Amino acid sequence: MLTLFSGVTxxxxxxxxxxxxxxxxxxxxxxVLLGLGLGSLSMLAxxxxxxxxxxKVGVENISESTLRLLYLGVAVWVVGxxxxxxxxxxxxxxxxxxxxxx
Numbered sequence: 001m002l003t004l005f006s007g008v009t010x011x012x013x014x015x016x017x018x019x020x021x022x023x024x025x026x027x028x029x030x031x032v033l034l035g036l037g038l039g040s041l042s043m044l045a046x047x048x049x050x051x052x053x054x055x056k057v058g059v060e061n062i063s064e065s066t067l068r069l070l071y072l073g074v075a076v077w078v079v080g081x082x083x084x085x086x087x088x089x090x091x092x093x094x095x096x097x098x099x100x101x102x
Contacts, residue, residue: 002074003050006082007043011035013083017090022101027094034093038086046074 011032018031053070054062 002071002078003043003046005078006046006074007039009078009083010038010042010086013086014038014090016083017087017092018094020087021091021094021098024101027098030094030097031090034090035086038089042077042082042086046077049073 012035014031014035015028017034018027021027021031050070053066057066
């Protein structure tokens with residue numbers, strides 16, 4: 001569930017970046033496309049980290065505290081850095097591609 005949230009929150013952040021870059025249909029569409037790309041990358045990152053932790057610790061040896069820490073790390077990523085970074089990236093790319101709104 002958190003993996004899906006890690007893919008959705010960058011879309012919202014990218015839409016916020018499109019709004020901050022000036023809004024409009026073209027900027028919103030570009031924001032959605034950037035959000036889908038950033039969301040996919042975010043989901044892949046969470047999946048790779050999860051797989052690496054499980055491979056390192058071992059599925060049969062994993063403790064409840066390790067799972068809680070992994071869950072907490074993904075939850076913090078979903079709430080904080082993922083939407084914030086996607087807002088900054090989308091705003092910068094949209095302004096670079098489409099220019100400033102006067």
